[in-house]
Amino acid sequence: MRNVFLFIRRYSNFIFFLVLQILSLSILFRYNKFHEAIFMNVAEDWTGGLNAKYNHIEYYFQLKKTNDQLVAENATLRQQLRENYENPDLPKKIVVDTFKVDSFRQxxxxxxxxxxxxxxxxxxxxxxxxxxxxxxxxxxxxxxxxxxxxxxxxxxxxxxxxxxxxxxxxxxxxxxxxxxxxxxxxxxxxxxxxxxxxxxxxxxxxxxxxxxxxxxxxxxxxxxxxxxxxxxxxxxxxxxxxxxxxxxxxxxxxxxxxxxxxxxxxxxxxxxxxxxxxxxxxxx
Structure with missing residues (x-):
């Protein structure tokens, strides 16, 4: 706690300057439409860039989950390949479609x-x-x-x-x-x-x-x-x-x-x- 007070005491002038600067800028942007518009544009650009970086980082950490989902989906698709299925030996070839088929299926x-x-x-x-x-x-x-x-x-x-x-x-x-x-x-x-x-x-x-x-x-x-x-x-x-x-x-x-x-x-x-x-x- 003592170190905190020493820090404030040492940099009190600079801290007081920052407080006044922030206060003056807030008054300027709040009561001046032109400066308020400029500030809002800059703020939107900055927050937009920050959100884009955050989304990029989040996307990176989601890659494993996405990859696991794709692997599982590929496994499901592979199950449907024709090579995985066999027809019982019959004199006639079975064609499975939307019409009625023989009781034998693949x-x-x-x-x-x-x-x-x-x-x-x-x-x-x-x-x-x-x-x-x-x-x-x-x-x-x-x-x-x-x-x-x-x-x-x-x-x-x-x-x-x-x-x-x-x-x-x-x-x-x-x-x-x-x-x-x-x-x-x-x-x-x-x-x-x-x-x-x-x-x-x-x-x-x-x-x-x-x-x-x-x-x-x-x-x-x-x-x-x-x-x-x-x-x-x-x-x-x-x-x-x-x-x-x-x-x-x-x-x-x-x-x-x-x-x-x-x-x-x-x-x-x-x-x-x-x-x-x-x-x-x-x-x-």
Whole structure:
């Protein structure tokens, strides 16, 4: 308290000057229409600029909420993609429209769940991502993971609220893919060199391939819907001793900047896996 009094005493003349200045200006602006108009214009410009800056700051802090809403909305839209649905095998194709249809309807095979990436490695030979979604949110091992641009990997370990994803940039990771134009299928894997490139092997030389061609997931995959982006052809390696091409692909997903992903649940995965395993055992 003593310091306050000392401050007032030391700067009393200046404080008294400010009080008189404010008082005189208020009288000037209040009783002089011309000066009042000028003051109001300046005040409006100043408050308008201040409000604009405040709104900009508020908008910045609202970005996370907005981004989360967009991710959730994108997940909802992805649910509606044609590749996520299958029709039962019937002799006639079902067309669902506003008219009466057969009692058989399309079955949603793939369901999308948005998740935030909270951990990611790209410089190792065995790269993984950690996502903030686990068993309590419905995640299970062997679920595919994609980014808005393309495939990311597969869930390999699950906690209650977090899950580990084996990245496409993992030496042991493999996924079936196809050329979008011709439909020829092969296996995508990473050679452990550049995090920007993977290879597509076992493409027959009878296929018409050129640089820039698109490679997507195959509908025969049990982890991903068909036609999810994998990458684009950057180089065609022609081994003269083989009947197959090896294609160098630039990944559709930028693993250095991926922040949000979608976990894909195959609603028929357990049935399909059980049938395939029992069939293998039956003929071993």
């Amino acid at each position: 079955i949603q095979k793939f369901v999308y769940m948005p998740a935030k990436v909270v951990g990611n490695t790209v410089t190792s030979q065995v790269n993984f991502l950690t996502i903030h979604r686990g068993s309590l949110q419905g995640v299970k091992p062997n679920m595919g993971v994609v980014s808005p641009q393309g495939i990311v990997g597969t869930v390999v370990n699950v906690g209650e609220n977090y899950s580990s994803v084996m990245s496409l940039l993992h030496r042991q990771y493999k996924v079936v893919a196809k050329l979008l134009r011709g439909g020829e299928r092969g296996t995508v894997e990473w050679d452990g060199t550049s995090p920007y490139y993977v290879t597509l092997k076992d493409i027959p030389k009878s296929a018409t391939v050129k640089k820039g061609d698109t490679v997507v997931t195959s509908p025969t995959s049990s982890l991903f819907p068909g036609n999810i982006m994998v990458g684009t052809v950057q180089e065609i390696i022609d081994d003269k001793s083989s009947n197959f091409y090896t294609l160098k692909l630039r990944t559709a997903t930028n693993f250095f900047s991926v922040e949000y992903v979608y976990v894909i649940a195959n609603t028929q995965y357990i049935e399909q896996k059980r049938l395939e395993d029992s069939t293998r055992k039956k003929f071993q």
